Amino acid sequence: MTQFTHDTAPTRYAEGGGIRFAYRRLGIPGRPPLVFFQHFMGTLDDHDPALSDAFAIDREVILFNNAGVASSSGTVPGTIEAMARDAISFTDALGLTTIDVVAHSMGGLVAQEVALARPDLVRRLVLAGTGPRGGDGIGAVPAWVAELFTRKYERQEDMWLPILFAPTPTSQAAGRAYVERIVARADRDTPVSDQSIAAQRAALAAYGAAQDPGYAHLKGLRLPVLVVNGTGDIVVPTINSYILQQFLPSAELILYPDAGHGAHFQYPELFVRHARIFLDD
Amino acid sequence: MTQFTHDTAPTRYAEGGGIRFAYRRLGIPGRPPLVFFQHFMGTLDDHDPALSDAFAIDREVILFNNAGVASSSGTVPGTIEAMARDAISFTDALGLTTIDVVAHSMGGLVAQEVALARPDLVRRLVLAGTGPRGGDGIGAVPAWVAELFTRKYERQEDMWLPILFAPTPTSQAAGRAYVERIVARADRDTPVSDQSIAAQRAALAAYGAAQDPGYAHLKGLRLPVLVVNGTGDIVVPTINSYILQQFLPSAELILYPDAGHGAHFQYPELFVRHARIFLDD
Numbered sequence: 001m002t003q004f005t006h007d008t009a010p011t012r013y014a015e016g017g018g019i020r021f022a023y024r025r026l027g028i029p030g031r032p033p034l035v036f037f038q039h040f041m042g043t044l045d046d047h048d049p050a051l052s053d054a055f056a057i058d059r060e061v062i063l064f065n066n067a068g069v070a071s072s073s074g075t076v077p078g079t080i081e082a083m084a085r086d087a088i089s090f091t092d093a094l095g096l097t098t099i100d101v102v103a104h105s106m107g108g109l110v111a112q113e114v115a116l117a118r119p120d121l122v123r124r125l126v127l128a129g130t131g132p133r134g135g136d137g138i139g140a141v142p143a144w145v146a147e148l149f150t151r152k153y154e155r156q157e158d159m160w161l162p163i164l165f166a167p168t169p170t171s172q173a174a175g176r177a178y179v180e181r182i183v184a185r186a187d188r189d190t191p192v193s194d195q196s197i198a199a200q201r202a203a204l205a206a207y208g209a210a211q212d213p214g215y216a217h218l219k220g221l222r223l224p225v226l227v228v229n230g231t232g233d234i235v236v237p238t239i240n241s242y243i244l245q246q247f248l249p250s251a252e253l254i255l256y257p258d259a260g261h262g263a264h265f266q267y268p269e270l271f272v273r274h275a276r277i278f279l280d281d
Numbered sequence: 282m283t284q285f286t287h288d289t290a291p292t293r294y295a296e297g298g299g300i301r302f303a304y305r306r307l308g309i310p311g312r313p314p315l316v317f318f319q320h321f322m323g324t325l326d327d328h329d330p331a332l333s334d335a336f337a338i339d340r341e342v343i344l345f346n347n348a349g350v351a352s353s354s355g356t357v358p359g360t361i362e363a364m365a366r367d368a369i370s371f372t373d374a375l376g377l378t379t380i381d382v383v384a385h386s387m388g389g390l391v392a393q394e395v396a397l398a399r400p401d402l403v404r405r406l407v408l409a410g411t412g413p414r415g416g417d418g419i420g421a422v423p424a425w426v427a428e429l430f431t432r433k434y435e436r437q438e439d440m441w442l443p444i445l446f447a448p449t450p451t452s453q454a455a456g457r458a459y460v461e462r463i464v465a466r467a468d469r470d471t472p473v474s475d476q477s478i479a480a481q482r483a484a485l486a487a488y489g490a491a492q493d494p495g496y497a498h499l500k501g502l503r504l505p506v507l508v509v510n511g512t513g514d515i516v517v518p519t520i521n522s523y524i525l526q527q528f529l530p531s532a533e534l535i536l537y538p539d540a541g542h543g544a545h546f547q548y549p550e551l552f553v554r555h556a557r558i559f560l561d562d
Contacts (some may be wrong), residue, residue, distance in 0.1 A: 222536075231527060242523050245536050246512060253536040255526050257505075270558070277554055 003028075005056075006049035007185040009063075011071065016093025019086060022071035022189070023064035023094075027056030032098040033122055034279070035062045035091065037107030037114075038208070039129075040200050040235075041149065043070035043189040046160075049181045050268035055275075062099075066092055066110070068199065073192040076199035080106075080133075080207040084113030086180050091121060100279055102126040105236060105261065106200060109133070109207055126226045126275050129233055129261040131240025132247065133217045139201075139208030139237055145234050157183050164262025166232055171258050174266040215247035225251040226278040228271065230259025252278065284309075286337075287330035288466040290344075292352065292391040297374025300367060303352035303373075303470070304345035308337030311403055313379040315560070316343045316372065318388030318395075320410075321481050321516075322430065324351035324470040327441075330462045331549035334381070336556075343380075345371055349480065352471045357480035361387075361414075361488040365394030372402060381560055383407040386517060386542065387481060390414070390488055397501050407507045407556055410514055412521025413528065414498045419491030419517055420482075426515050427534070438464050439473075445543025447513055452539050455547040496528035506532040507559040509552065511540025533559065 004010070009024040027033075034055050044063050052061045067086035068076035074146050077083055087110055091099060100123050100149055103111035104142050108130025115122040131138050148163050157179045165175035210217075229241040238255065245253035254274055256263040264271040285291070290305040305325055306316075315336050317328050325344050333342045348367035349357035358364055368391055370381060381404050384392035389411025396403040412419050417466040429444050438460045446456030491498075506529050510522040518535065526534035535555055537544040 054520040238527070239523075242520075242536075245538075246519070248538075250538045252538055253534065255523075255531075257526075257531045257533055270562075273558055274555075277551070281551075 006047070006052040009046065011187070013188070014090065014093040015114060017067075017086065017089030018074070019089060020073040021064055021090045021093060023062060023090070025062050026052065027060040028058060029060050031059045032100055033060035033062050033096065034100045034102060035064070035096075036062075037087065037101060038066070038069070038073035039107050040204065041192050041197055042104075042107075043192060044191045045182055045185060047182075047281040048178060048265045049184065049270060051264065051272060054268065054272040057196045062094070064185045065189070066090070068196050070192050070196075071151035076196040076203075078199050078202045078206070080109045080203050081113050083110045083203060084117055086167070087111075087114050088118055088121070098123050100124045102125075102275065103130065104190045104264070105130050106204055107221065109138075109204075112221060115223055120221065122223055124224050124226075124279055125221075126228065126278065127244060128228045128264045129230070129236055129241075130217060130244070131236050132212070132215050132244055133207055134212040134215070135208060135240040135243060136237050137208070138240065139204030139206070141235060143272070155179075160262065163235060163281065164260060164265060166230065166258055166260045168258055171260065175262070178262065180267040215243065218244070218247045219249060222249050224278070226275060227251050227253045228256070228264055228274070230256050230261065230263030230266065232259075233261045235261040287328070287333040292325065292370065292468070292470070295371065295374040298348075298367065298370030300346070300348045300370060301354040302345055302371045302374060304343060304371070306341060307333065308341040309339060310341050312340045313381055314341035314343050314377065316345070316377075316382050317379045318382060318384035318392045319344075319347070319350070320345065320386035320388055322473050322478055322483065323385075323388075324473060326463055326466060326470045328463075329459060329546045329549060330465065332545065333555060335549065335553040343375070346470070347371070349477050351477075357484075357555055359480050359483045359487070361390045361484050362394050364391045365398055366483060368379070368392075368395050368400070369399055378402070379404050381405045381407075383409065384411065385409045385545070386411050387485055387504050390419075390485075393502060396504060400503065403504055405505050405507075405560055406502075407509065407559065408525060409509045409545045410511070410517055410522075411525070413493070413496050413525055414488055414519045415491040415493040415496070416488070416489060416521040416524060417518050419521065420485030420487070422516060425517050436460075436464065441543065445541060445546060446518060447511065447539055447541045449539055452541065452547060456543070459543065459546040471540040496524065499525070499528045500530060503530055505559070507556060508532050508534045509537070509555070511537050511542065511544030511547065513540075514542045516542040
């Protein structure tokens with residue numbers, strides 16, 4: 001059997017719930033696969049090869065575009081809960097019955113709703129740069145942060161440098177290494193459409209505006225959760241990671257120094273070591 | 282050369298600054314030793330053998346009583362800063378020039394002052410269940426928590442169960458395992474005197490009452506720090522661990538679920554894995 005890497009795994013398609021989902025699959029079958037849930041505006045190509053390839057050493061890794069995103073068919077719905085239903089259509093289409101999840105930012109919100117809707121499906125959940133429903137500033141970023149998502153670059157992937165990394169030389173250098181990793185793959189995914197971005201933005205705003213001061217919503221997430229983030233997340237403020245740890249029934253929190261919304265991309269080796277301790281426990 | 286364990290390492294004495302410091306030393310010389318800084322009311326016997334013995338596999342571990350504590354001579358001073366000067370007298374007495382530190386609760390306050398006073402001495406610092414100068418509720422515990430420190434037990438070590446562990450069956454079971462570990466050693470340290478306890482309490486109150494809303498004090502701690510705690514620390518509220526991570530120049534934070542002030546005693550294997558990743562990096 002050919003062992004694919006992040007960069008060589010072909011884009012495949014699975015039909016479910018009326019959607020043709022684009023996905024890539026690599027690694028060694030056996031244990032429950034590790035499914036990555038993507039952030040706002042992200043495609044298959046924004047996942048970090050350093051993470052995929054490290055986890056794929058001893059398990060399957062699955063990357064996918066949710067409904068309406070990039071090379072998947074359909075339209076992006078306007079709520080996180082509907083995105084979760086779409087994601088379940090995808091895992092059902094692959095016949096997955098037990099998965100572990102690494103979910104980033106908006107993907108972390110979707111993954112929480114998947115685990116609430118299908119507690120039998122998700123075994124362990126890693127939440128990076130995300131927060132709870134009704135969290136602090138979720139879907140309501142300051143204007144100067146919103147503007148970062150609209151900038152045009154010669155190499156568009158460079159947009160992630162000020163969004164995902166801290167404004168320090170060390171963090172920006174780690175960011176440039178991340179961008180080099182994500183542009184290395186030859187056959188590229190389709191860009192996300194303006195409709196997709198608008199719907200994702202609306203879903204984020206609605207989820208962040210939900211009223212749940214005691215975070216009772218989180219009490220339904222009985223599974224073990226690892227929450228990670230950087231010191232200064234400008235997209236989903238870092239305090240939301242602390243709130244998740246405090247209010248989830250069983251969550252460990254790891255915050256990394258000198259880092260932002262993409263801390264797990266900044267410290268891929270350290271993050272993989274921490275996540276493997278959590279996932280393999 | 283005899284390899285001592287936590288339970289077999291003899292109590293030794295070192296003279297420095299007019300004090301005869303009691304200490305125990307185990308493990309393999311070579312790398313900078315790992316020095317443990319003890320909590321309020323703690324003696325040599327309250328350190329966890331599961332931690333000492335795990336770290337001592339490939340380095341030296343040093344446990345000590347600061348001035349005026351239990352089997353050390355002298356009196357406990359009334360400030361954290363003076364305790365730090367005493368601790369430096371101890372490390373100087375042993376001729377130590379570079380150390381790593383695991384410091385718990387009040388010991389974490391002392392260790393911060395040691396690292397500020399002698400940045401050349403401390404290479405890496407692990408802070409468990411502690412906080413910053415002027416932190417939230419430091420040295421000002423609620424009456425019901427203060428009362429826990431005054432209770433008498435048939436086996437006095439059982440006092441730590443409600444103080445260091447969460448009020449859940451799993452955490453209390455881990456707490457009982459910790460107590461079994463710390464009572465296993467045959468030759469016991471001297472109990473702490475009422476004078477020592479009163480002076481420690483006064484030092485904690487003064488340090489907690491210091492005014493430093495922007496935590497500028499922490500900016501002087503340039504070394505890498507690992508901050509750990511449990512979800513619900515009733516002695517040094519958990520938010521102080523978050524504050525340390527946010528305001529220290531280079532700190533990683535790990536919070537453990539279903540745990541309190543003694544989270545590192547509740548998950549000794551996991552804590553040692555995390556601390557070794559940090560210390561060995």
